[in-house]
Amino acid sequence: MYEYLKFLLVKLKSIDDKLTVIALLQNKFWVRINDKNLNEKWFFKENGELLISINGNIVDGRYEQLSEGSLIVELDKNKILLNQNFIYNDILLLKKDSDDSDFYAFYDDSKFNNSEFEQFIEVSRKEVLNTKILKLADNTEAEVLMKPNKNIISLGDSVLINQKLTVLEFLETANNFYELKEGEITGIFIKDKYKIAEINIVVKQHSKILSVGDTIVHSNEFIHDGRYKIGSNLGIEIIAKEICSKYSIITCETLNKKHCLEVWCMDSMGFSNGDLVFENGEFVQDGKYRLSILKTLRVVAGEIV
Structure with missing residues (x-):
């Protein structure tokens, strides 16, 4: 969910659809979306007071509109600048100045309950995002956020597991290996299987053809450095599980x-x-x-x- 909301934030920022009418924010409960199982609601009063209810306990704060789309929020004598703020389909997004990863997301309490909002987000994200499901080798699933108007996975695509950007650096499917950094795909490889000296191996290949620089990811026995035949007309030399030479x-x-x-x-x-x-x-x-x-x-x- 958070990755979809981040996507919305970027999309809205690109069309400069900022929250300019402060009245749209006021006099309603905004339920904060969080992963801490807290029932947190924000209420912006017309006089600049901000009431925050956390599991029924009230925290007093204040807010001030500085310019079009910018707010200062004061909580416990700490002030934060929220300079990219949007309301989209009854979703409120408030982003902290200069920090793209720090943002607050809410939904209008008068429009949804929690289950209705989750259903709304799921339908919305399927309509808006260009996604593809990957079934991983361990039978779990990953969701790839592909670039608009693309139907194949490519470098730079983001990968979600359980709707969160994955921290994994390596994924394996039935036909491919993927290398990742900070949830983004940095390498896409072919997965192929061979037999050398009665040992079954699985190789991470840069292309459909076995090549120098490809690496052995799995084997049913230890692979010693040396030369091996694959079939009758292909030979390879392996050092530290990497194919360093290839022969006909x-x-x-x-x-x-x-x-x-x-x-x-x-x-x-x-x-x-x-x-x-x-x-x-x-x-x-x-x-x-x-x-x-x-x-x-x-x-x-x-x-x-």
Whole structure:
């Protein structure tokens, strides 16, 4: 709810629809929206007195309108400046000067009871906000506030859990990983699964294609640093759960059929210097390996030179 009210505050500020007629504020009870389970009501009298009822206990205060849309509120000899104040659909929003996160939200007690207001907010937020529900890997749900007129999640979108901006820094769904900072999406990644050396792994990928820089998020066994095959034609090198090298694997037989080589190529187009050459899972011995009349591989320390 608070995130929707913050959105309203930004929206109203952008169209400069400030509270300019002080009479709209006066002589009615405004129920303050809070998460402390307090029954708090504010009553602005015409003479500048402010009465606040907290669970039936009265606190005296004062208020003064300085200019269009600005109020000074005095409580317990402390004064605060509220310089962006709006009434929208019987919702009162008062924001403290220079602090976007500190604002007061109320609803008109004569228009709603608590359950009616919650229903109103839920309907209103669905009509106004462009949202998408994410089902997380732990079967909980997150709500993404997408940009207007967008139908896909993108960087900068806000994420709510239980209608509050989440403090989580990482989310996982069936198909994606999301990195967050202060409730906003800062990274979107593809989630994919592979099998290496009989170990099942889940990788956080920057694109649909497995690439250098992708990281292993989950595995059913400990992953030691080293080189691993994925299927028969893809090889990767892993250091600290990060893919630091990627190879296309080409299997070839020497012309005399004495050796069956496995060449790990850095370039998928073919052999090049620095490619790795294995036989039976080990680096081949130094030497020349003739693959055809025109093609011979010269290998030193397991690499084509």
